Amino acid sequence: MSVKHALLAVLTVEPAGAYRLREQFERRTGGTWPLNMGQVATTLDRLVRDGLVELADGEGEVQRYSLSAAGRVALEGWWSHPVDRSVAAREELAMKLAMAVTVPGVDIARMVQAQRSETVRSMQAMTRLKSDVPDDDLAWGLLLDHMIFAAEAEVRWLDHVESRVARASAAQGAAEVGKAGRVSSVAANGSAK
């Protein structure tokens, strides 16, 4: 999640102070990415340092910020480039599965089902939220759709993991049986031909 670009996006609407920016960020993202004021302040300092945001006239004691020309260019770049998905490979679930299939004694099927149930449960909750979204709140509806589709992809991946693991263990079992009874299996194959 690029907080930097999201704050630039909020500033396209109007100049704003740090509190207002955080409030708008959380409103637009449905409160799903909580930001603390420290993060907002640090991000704004960097944006000012990099010339993407300028100090604007304040409202009383509140320092307001506005988008610079360079900030607009940076934001255009964010809109036009796809999000880097390489971080997905480092997600905890993928890492957990990678560990689970390489160490002995883990009940993968149980682990996969537990994860599937958890993911479906979260999809149920998100779908329930979606059913209450007013027609004019397109952003919130699409954000929920994004999370639902991402969760669905995870369930499909879990289905895939399950069948891959089942096939691998069946092949392993067959290989072990094969080692023990290679002579008889060769004989059986021979007679079948």
Added chain:
Amino acid sequence: MSAQGVGPVVVSARALTQVYGAGETQVRALDGVDVDLRLGELVAVMGPSGSGKSTLLHLLGGLASPTSGTVTVSGDDLASLGRAGRARVRRRRVGYVFQDLNLIPLLTAVENVALPLELDGVRPGTARRQAGEALAAMGIEDLAHRFPAQMSGGQQQRVAIARSLVGPRRVVLADEPTGALDSATGEDVLRVLRARIDAGAAGMIVTHDTRLAAWADRVVFLRDGRVVDTTVVPGPETLLGSRAAR
């Protein structure tokens, strides 16, 4: 969309077992399944191919008889009703929706929906009126006089759902009801089914589609004929924080 209004159990299965074949080719399609469906509740059944999903649906609606175990519909044990009694349950209490081939092409929407009532001896005028009410409950009363070929797939499935819940019927059993529809249309159908159930019905759907299953209050996972897990929808505030609590 709410599970708060969930009412009494309308369909119940205990130790439901279905065995096909014998000897070495014997298959236990269902193996000791317990499940309840309550008024106001939508339950989704998921599982890989061959896990027993469709068998479960057939047994709950009295389309087949189990090898052992019991199914009760509104308190009546289907086994004790006999063939004619089970047929009566299907006409009056339980409706079905399938993936396709749901409607009779030569009948209009309202005629399709009125059909189970007329087969049950309801006078044509009364049957048409109740069919009109069932279509209105699905928000498609304006389609009443269209033939299936004049409707989209999503509209046809809405008519099929209206028929499944026409008159005194309060239970719909649906096997991949949106399997022939595109993603957005399938979701629209689930949305109106959900609303219809919230307004006073009960439904069980078998689906491969997790996004559609997510409309359910409970998701039952079957594997090799057994229930391996059941999820219940959590409160949204536990998931999404401030926005959800607003």
